[in-house]
Amino acid sequence: MKGFIILLNKLPVSGMCIFPFLLFKKVDWPVGEILINHERIHLKQQLELLILPFYIWYIVEYFVWRIKGLKHVQAYLEISFEKEAYANQGNLEYLKKRKSWNFLNYLRK
Numbered sequence: 263m264k265g266f267i268i269l270l271n272k273l274p275v276s277g278m279c280i281f282p283f284l285l286f287k288k289v290d291w292p293v294g295e296i297l298i299n300h301e302r303i304h305l306k307q308q309l310e311l312l313i314l315p316f317y318i319w320y321i322v323e324y325f326v327w328r329i330k331g332l333k334h335v336q337a338y339l340e341i342s343f344e345k346e347a348y349a350n351q352g353n354l355e356y357l358k359k360r361k362s363w364n365f366l367n368y369l370r371k
Contacts (some may be wrong), residue, residue, distance in 0.1 A: 271288040277301045279302075296354075297351070319343075339364065345368035
């Protein structure tokens with residue numbers, strides 16, 4: 263699934279994936295293939311976890327990092343879903359070869 267791209271001028275971030283939509287800030291257009299790929303990786307993660315559990319896991323993981331003392335951006339970057347997406351966003355073939363549940367490989371031990 264490639265998702266449905268929607269441009270929102272007032273989006274507070276450059277891009278966001280809320281199944282099945284890929285939301286991008288209009289002022290950042292063209293958003294580029296790398297950002298689109300990053301959000302499509304999240305789309306795949308959401309499908310694997312049957313959508314709602316993805317959001318719960320995402321929020322819990324974020325708050326765990328905050329409780330451990332990380333600031334907002336640091337906590338966001340430590341989320342396993344984000345680690346996988348950032349590590350592979352430049353590989354436009356990644357989703358064709360990605361193994362299911364690969365985000366688990368990015369959980370910090």
